[in-house]
Amino acid sequence: MTVPKAEPEAHDRRSLHERIAADLRDDIMTGELPPGANLPSTAQLRSRFDASNATIQKALQLLKDERLVVGRAGAAVTVREHRQRTIRPATSLTPAAADEPYPWLAEAAEHGRDARITLLDVSETSAPADIRAALGLRDDDTVVLRSQLLLIDDEPAELVRSYYPLDIARSTPLMERRRIKGGTTTLLRELRHTPHHCVDRVSARVPSQEQFEALRLPGSLPVLCTLRVVYAADGRPIEATSMVKAGHLYELQYEFSPQKA
Template structure:
């Protein structure tokens, strides 16, 4: 297949992509006024309407807002940084699920809507992680995580039936302290986890559930959590709006032995 010699997107999409990248790298930090229409016309060599269409894309995606009589400014909402390791271990007794605690720490109101709990035949990726056959089932807990009453993440968490059946994991109700606490109370504390991160266009379900603007990809994380002995105890698909999040991994490296 021949490699494309130029960007096939329309000019306004190209300009929006360029400005979006400058916003995400902080070259246009929150609160900064975007270059004027005349400046963008000159910079990109395009007519007024093309610039207006590009700026409309940024507004629709939540990157920019108009201030009447003053111009268009980068929104004061920075991209959210997620540290994946922070949400695997159980919360201390008496404390809420770490996702909610982290939201509060950042000055946001976090909430969780539990959509569905059932025994289902899981996707192949989950069956492989659990060592299940084609017709075997797992317990699914499907949730939407919200920040300030806006959908932030669509989560599908699966649990082996022999572990979850007859426990709070299989009940359609919120679990105090979250599912890591429930697993810990059952004697299955997380020992390690593996993340696979990818991006792709959203499915119709994801587009609606996350209230996404057009032409935005999702950030998909597939996580398998293991207890001691590398027993898989949870497999989770986490879907976030790709333009709103960055993943942050922090590892302390051990010097090689001399």
């Protein structure tokens, strides 16, 4: 009788200072260490993690680079004001009047933040495989791409790439290299392609080089990727958007009611 081999024991292969930073980061994100709280002293962290002073300082430097904590050598290290932002995906389909700011900008302003959108590119191009599948396109079909960078307090917050079928975007402001008053949701309604519902696929990934640079990530942190497909009332996909955010700065909040039996 062959005895099955035991599964290898799971082991965290990250360096010790990365593991220490990860545990402290979790304490900050869960509120165990709230804004304004001092982190445990170096002596306490040495004892907790069985680590040297140098290793503790390397861990704290990672958190400082991520702007989660502030402090200097020899002084207490303090948790900064909570930087994690809650995103409510349902609000993005709310149309805005032509003279009103995007819902995203208005929400940021309510929290006392300076938010703005930089339009990076508008072009007719081929689409990645996941976008083609989402929009039901052939491999040789082209789409209109609108690429934007969202910034909060001059920090990159989100890299957004929205794709539109060519027959919807042709000869419309979607193809113009300028921002659209009221946002694309409002424009699609005006074009008689009223958004009816959307489907989000959310995943955490290692950032690509482009994402790393665009979001000015401080280190080897994951990004939160959302692929959103917007459908018209007849079920046709009319927009597919890739949204990439720094994973340590965001959480998504979904609200829904249980379905009746």
